[in-house]
Amino acid sequence: MYKLSACCSMTCGISFQPKMVLPSLRVQKQGNGHCTNVPRNVNLEKLQNNYLFPEISKRELNHLDKYPNARVISLGIGDTTEPIPQKISLSMANYACALSTADGYRGYGAEQGNQLLLGSKVTIAVQDPSFPAYIDSSVIIGQAGDYQDKTGKYQNIEYMLCGPENNFFPDLATTPRTDIIFFCSPNNPTGHAATRTQLKQLVRFARDNGSIIIFDSAYAAYITDDSPKSIFEIPGAKEVAIEISSFSKFAGFTGVRLGWTVVPEELLFSSGFPVINDFNRIVCTCFNGASNIAQAGGLACLSSEGFQAIHSVIDYYKENAKILVETFASLGLKVYGGVNAPYVWVHFPGSNSWSVFTEILEKTHIITVPGSGFGPAGAEYIRISAFGHRERIIEASRRLENLFSKREALFNFVE
Amino acid sequence: MYKLSACCSMTCGISFQPKMVLPSLRVQKQGNGHCTNVPRNVNLEKLQNNYLFPEISKRELNHLDKYPNARVISLGIGDTTEPIPQKISLSMANYACALSTADGYRGYGAEQGNQLLLGSKVTIAVQDPSFPAYIDSSVIIGQAGDYQDKTGKYQNIEYMLCGPENNFFPDLATTPRTDIIFFCSPNNPTGHAATRTQLKQLVRFARDNGSIIIFDSAYAAYITDDSPKSIFEIPGAKEVAIEISSFSKFAGFTGVRLGWTVVPEELLFSSGFPVINDFNRIVCTCFNGASNIAQAGGLACLSSEGFQAIHSVIDYYKENAKILVETFASLGLKVYGGVNAPYVWVHFPGSNSWSVFTEILEKTHIITVPGSGFGPAGAEYIRISAFGHRERIIEASRRLENLFSKREALFNFVE
Incomplete structure (x- = not known):
């Protein structure tokens, strides 16, 4: 349960057999096999359709x-x-080769990563539209209420409209306070990079509300104009933001799998406890670090x-x-x-x-x-x-x- | 929040400043910075000491x-x-090299992995002693009660004593039912591999109770005698067990990071819903697969x-x-x-x-x-x-x- 895993399901296809269902109940797909007495995670029952x-x-x-x-x-x-540029692929190849030599072999690396940090009690806001994993993961962890067919939204999640009518930036004057604000810039899917003025407003909003911004800068390397490439270009952001990013779109590492997270030591929970301490604890317990070969590639990406x-x-x-x-x-x-x-x-x-x-x-x-x-x-x-x-x-x-x-x-x- | 990440904290050391603490309260370490209004995850507050x-x-x-x-x-x-044997390191090096060629480049792979499957409502049992990540992760996800200094145990977790007095196998006649039974064989730390007779008893126990066994076979390759190397050697296990394993100790991949999970299609929640469906959904949403270079190494491990x-x-x-x-x-x-x-x-x-x-x-x-x-x-x-x-x-x-x-x-x- 707690290792990074490639998965081999024992079967590739899943066959369903309809079980007796009362007409007034939602049709529950049933599998062929043995019913344990273990209830399904109610958070997963809330999740809509397929990813x-x-x-x-x-x-x-x-x-x-x-x-x-x-x-x-x-x-x-x-x-x-x-x-991928040869400079980088060769770094990974050399690292991999060296693993078969006594001098080059390395085992466990530093234990870092991120998940599970905030628990199920926090309230969240997301840009609408936004990358679906923010909402889906929040639903899985139990931060959302039920899905509403009528609105296409989950209860207890604040959807911040970002369209051409507001220059793809939410109307913060009418946005309620939440604990967490997911904010992706440049945004996936709209491609809009928030301007410096917009991000200053966002940081001010988070400071005024005591919120934490989870800032996703996965596409920052694509910025052409002078929009900030990191939330930490904005004064005061260190006290209210975590930045997550990735080598996937920056260096074509979608299959190599490498990213990073910046958790400033200035960022504190309401009790004064540093967020970085919990982040570190979770990562050491549940993650154990990215592949060392991928990390060798990441370092090569950062060479001139x-x-x-x-x-x-x-x-x-x-x-x-x-x-x-x-x-x-x-x-x-x-x-x-x-x-x-x-x-x-x-x-x-x-x-x-x-x-x-x-x-x-x-x-x-x-x-x-x-x-x-x-x-x-x-x-x-x-x-x-x-x-x-x-x-x-x-x-x-x-x-x-x-x-x-x-x-x-x-x-x-x-x- | 939802990507596999190597982490770069902005700071290496964390400095603490004691804040006013009432003598009757547990000392709460405080950070230097800005207190948001976001409460700390109560599950993390329960977690004892350092990993x-x-x-x-x-x-x-x-x-x-x-x-x-x-x-x-x-x-x-x-x-x-x-x-690592050269056959395997070269497979990874060749894969990495090929990433800089038009023909050899590959992006996202199949999306699989595991976590968050069972939610916070399930009850769990663990071997005592056992690898601490089972308990610590369960605490983080909210499956445990408070830690009891007197017993050294968390409430709501069933500790199954495994010592020389019972041939390192729990007394199932006195073990209460739980939804989940974590079972590691060969066990870390005791080194005991459960015998075939013992595992038959365990599978029978899980079937009788409608429980799910999470069977960790990370050390199976070290088995010298005829103890089973997989829970699925036991008839009936497919209906009650998930097996997790790893290339870490099998192939020296502690730093390369690769593992696997077997979720049989016969395994169903109490409603009849197949566990594999939720597993697949979570993995596609929150994980996105192990490094493709590591997977090339994994395949080479399985060649003769x-x-x-x-x-x-x-x-x-x-x-x-x-x-x-x-x-x-x-x-x-x-x-x-x-x-x-x-x-x-x-x-x-x-x-x-x-x-x-x-x-x-x-x-x-x-x-x-x-x-x-x-x-x-x-x-x-x-x-x-x-x-x-x-x-x-x-x-x-x-x-x-x-x-x-x-x-x-x-x-x-x-x-």
Whole structure:
């Protein structure tokens, strides 16, 4: 239960057998096997449907069944595609090689990481739209109430609307206090990087309310303008913020798995107890550190040669984003993001984002992500990932132009 | 919050400033900084002291301050020391190298792992003694009551005594039902591998009670006799058990970080809902998989050449264990383990294990682990790790013989 694990389920497919269900009860899928007397985690019962990205993968597979010869282009899940610079891959290879020598062998490393820090009693706020793992993880840990079909929201979670109408920054004057504020900048999915003025307001808001900001800067390396790349560029942030980040999109480490967390020693719980102490305790007990080979790669990324090489790859993805932005803009659609982030956020007013997703997939064989997967505020949007080989991005742009220039009404996607 | 992370705290040391404390209250250490209004996770407030292994590392550093020229031998934390076979390290190096080529680059892998599955409402049982992370993690997630100084136990956790008096297997006739039974075999720290008869009783007990066994087989590769290496060797186990395991001690991957979990599709919650479905959902949302480089190494371990090479390393550690067992036995001490596990468990009747630990460290410069760190049943025991270079194991044996043959009373360690 407490180690980082790759998982081997004993079976690949799960078969269901419907059990007798009273008509007035929600249908409960039942497995074939032995019922223990262990109750299911009630927090997991609250969780809605499937996680967004596996759901999209499933739809991609269904599409391939239907069109086995289609040349599918995936601009859905934000997975990097370009090779890692050799400086960095060689560092990891050398580290791995050395593990078979007496001098080079290393066992356990320093024990750090993060999870479980805040428990189930805290209240949380998230940007709407935002990366679904913030909400889903909060639900799993028991911080949320029930899901409301009518609003598409969980109770006890504060959804902070971030759209073009407010320059993608919440109206803090009407935002209630919460213990925790998840804030991702540049935002996934909108691609908006909060300005310095916006982040100053956010830090002030957290200080006034005694809240903690969990600031996710995973896409900071994509910032083109002078937006802050870290919350700690804002004076006073050390007393109210934790920053989480990752080598995934910075260095193409989506499969290598490495990230970091900054917990300032100035950050204290209401009792005065330092947050860093609990963070350290949890990490030592439950995590035990990232792979030492991955860490060797991380260090190489921070060398001047590695850093420069990485930025060439980032520039490549940014050029992809520019191509996609221009494509949608030329079709008369409102396009956001793509300048400070590898995501392009396209508005289809009055549409249902799953319908747009389905039509684009059916007619162009391109995988995107429906905006509603990121929260109710994404209901009329589609997220396009700029990760991909250049020729496929260009081909995708051509197919999209072809679809939308032929289409009678651009905005008629409601099902 | 939800990524696997290496951690960089912004500061290395934490400075404390005592705040006004009423004499009747427990002293609350306070940090220098800004008190947010966010309450500390009450589960973390329950957690006792420091995690065992960082505490021992701290004592090792203190010892080095005191004796800067001492040649310290660490038989404490069970960290592997011998090189990884080249077949395996080269697989990882080749994988890492290929990441800088267009053909070899891979991003996200399959999303699997495990944590948070069972929530805070389940009741748990653990072997006493056992690896402290089972209890500590259960406390953090909110499954335990308060710590009782008098007994050295947390409320709401069932401690199943496993000592020489019951052949290291709990008296199930007097063990109350719990939802979850953590069971580690071969056990860390006692080194006892449960026999087939014992495991049949355990599976029967779980079936009768509708419990789920979390079976930790991390040391299975060290089994010398015909004890089962997996709980799934026992008929009926698929309906009542999850097995967790690791490449750490199997292949020296303590720093590489790779493990696996087996969740049978036959295992169902009381409602009939398959456990594997929730496991998969959590893993996809909160984990995202182990490093792909580490996984390349894991696959190489399972090739016939890799598997054979690994077992040579395991045999080396087992020979170390044999030397340590013989050393303690020759001194007239009762010694357990060391045959089916890389740990030797030595009884010092009537002693206090921290006193034994301290005396051994002071007089021989050898780091061990006090048994009480693994639960109250370890109060008179010391755990010796067999991971180490052969010459250091022999040197440690020589020093221990020297200490204990000179000592007037072997058993007088109470402070």
